[in-house]
Amino acid sequence: MRIDLHTHSTASDGTDTPAELIRAAAAGGLDVVALTDHDTTRGHAEAAAALAGLDRPLTLVTGAELSCRIEGTGVHLLAYLFDPDEPDLLRERELVRDDRVPRARTMVAKLRELGVPITWERVAAIAGDGSVGRPHLAEALVELGLVPTVSDAFTAQWLGDGGPAYVPKHELDACEAVRLVKAAGGVTVFAHPLAVKRGRTVSEAAIAKLAACGLDGVEVDHMDHDAEARDRLRGLAADLGLLTTGSSDYHGTRKTCRLGEYTTDPETYGEITRRATGAFPVPGAGGRP
Structure with a gap:
């Protein structure tokens, strides 16, 4: 069972429409794909509708990648299977979008x-x-x-954090984001926490703080994590009782990563779906929930 829990469409900064992404995921042999556009759920309806046209099973996990901040550093939090209409979380997503x-x-x-x-x-x-x-x-x-x-x-020369063209954005406090997603019935995973090539990363103490706030997991297998970073995160996750996921962070042609380049263990996926109460995975064409 091949599961990719981090992808983007034209609803944010990917180059595939939500429907194209669904078709590409099926063609690429995925069994489960999560659509996690930045701070928006706008692509979910189109992605779910595209499931009906597939000739093989595929399940859609609805989600979003939330813009957050901790220790003065911008971070991303993957939120899965939350109620998209929960008012407090919706209001915060709209503030980010409007900025x-x-x-x-x-x-x-x-x-x-x-x-x-x-x-x-x-x-x-x-x-x-x-x-x-x-x-x-x-x-x-x-x-x-x-x-x-x-x-x-995305470097200090151009658009990276602190770079000459960088401008801060409205971001949720990361612990508050965890709380809001939980209140909306969702599950939270810290996206690419040790992606040093993207700029500053947070300390292990910050990850521990998020775990104490209710964080469910950390994204370990990711193109921006080398072997040392993955080993470090697995050890930290074991110490903190966090789930570990793997994902492509697919953006279509905007990045070099491929759908399904990294995947999540089926047992971890099962635990994510068990913890979620805000929404359910969407099976299509006979897809497995």
Whole structure:
């Protein structure tokens, strides 16, 4: 059973529509895929509808990747199977969403001050109907020939935390985010916590604090974690009683990772679904729940 619990669509900063992502997941031999767009659930309905057109079993796990902060560092929290209409969590997601356009516009202005011939119109066109964010600015920098890949724009030279074009965004306190997701019946997993190539990472003490707040797990098997980081996280998870997951963090053509490049153990997936009370996995074409 192949399970990928971290993917993105055009509802945020991926390049596949939700329906295209579902078809790609099925074609790639996945049995379960989670749609976890940044701070939004807008792609869930299209993804669920696409299940009906598949010729093989596939189950959709609804979720989101929430923008959070702990120890003064921006982090991402994967939230699974929560009630999308729970008012407190919905309000916080809307605050993050509403901050995205003014933040991106300010980053465009900073880049132009640095002499980069980037325009807001081009960034908005790249984002399309998705929630505009740094990956869309990064793609514009790739088009301009200033960086070779989207990932190379997320550095101290450009858009990385503290970089000359970086602008802070509205972010949830991470412990409060855990509490809100729990109150909405969901399950929380710390996304790529030791991805040092993305910028600053948090301490093990911060992860322990989140575990004390009710965090369910940590994402261990991820393209941005080397073997040492994975071993370290597995040991920490064992000490803290946390689940460990593996995921592709698929963004379509915007990143090099492939659907199903890393996967989650079926027993861990089963525990996530047992803990969730806000929503249920969506089986399609005879898919297994």
